[in-house]
Amino acid sequence: MALLNGHPADPDALRTLALTNYGHFTTMRVDGRRVRGLSRHLERLVRDCRTVFGAELDPATVRGYVSEAVGDRTGACVVRVTVLDPGLDIGRPAAADDPHVLVGVRPAAPLPLPPLRVATVRHQREVASVKHTGLFGSLYQRRAAQRAGSDDALFVGPDGLVSEGPTWNVGFVAADGGVVWPRADVLPGVTMGLLRDAHGHLVAPVAIDQLPSMQAAFATNTAxxxxxxxxxxxxxxxxxxxxxxxxxxxxxxxxxxxx
Structure with missing residues (x-):
């Protein structure tokens, strides 16, 4: 069951999100009621709420909603926290400044997952620095890649530089064995940030014609x-x-x- 501001979500309150798809979110994996990078997830929600709604979000309140939604689960689960304004008017989005917090919980897949086969595609997410709910373009590219025989898409900008996947950051192992993260307009992922703190790396442009020289590549997100x-x-x-x-x-x- 999804909770909206700590209470069972009323479908009427979610209609605006379904019809406008205007909001932002973060997704976190909970293991034994612990979350890697929890503070970063909360910081993202606060930062993105200022960008999307021009409003402040109390991280302690959000943390309480997540704790309530997880309840007494002791195993692994994935929690999505979505921030929306049920009163948003599609004709006056500038007036949307009353953020509500929707929390949903789903089972977590066992890790590690099998390797991905990805197809490069020319695409750039809108407002890439925000983890927003506008997923149509990303999911359209994922669907097209899957229908063509791949597992997912890898985005390449108009400048020929690799950026990210539809819902994940990408990193590479270069010919010298060093880790390279693409310098591009991408979502500042929580998992990417934790890995950068834990392992030496280089942030540099990665052109599509450099890919044959890479030894390995990997996708990262919390799930x-x-x-x-x-x-x-x-x-x-x-x-x-x-x-x-x-x-x-x-x-x-x-x-x-x-x-």
Missing amino acids: IGVRAIGAVDDIRLDAAHPVLVTLRERYEAVRGERL
Whole structure:
């Protein structure tokens, strides 16, 4: 059951989100009532609420809503926190300044997940720095990639530089064994931030024609952790590369914050 401001969500209150798709969210994996990067998730929600609604969001209140939604679950689950204004008028979005907090919980998949096969596509998410609910473009590209035989899409900007996936950040293991994160207009992912803190890296432009020189690649977000990418288009990559093993171990070693 989804909770809106700590109470069972009234479908009427969610109609605006369904019809306008205007809001923002974060997704976190909860293991034993602990969340890796919980403070960063809350900071994201506060930051994005200022951008999307011009309003302040109390992180302690949000944390309480998440704790209530998780309840007495002791295993792993995935929690999505969506911020919306049920009173939003599509003709006057500038007046939307009353954020409500919707919390949903779903089972978590066991990790690690199998390697991805991704297809490059020219696409740029709108307002890429915000984790917003406007997912049509991203899901359309994912669907197209899947119908063409891949698992997901990898976005490349009009400048020919790799950026991110539909719902994940991407990193690479270069020819010298170093980790490279693309310098591009991307979502500042929580998992990406934790990995940057835990492992040496370089942030640099990654052009599409550089991909054949990469040893390995990986996707990251809270739900998937560190997921190997086994192929980009027809370029085969090492899904069992030792650096990926190290990244996964270091991420798993990050102690979660208690709800």
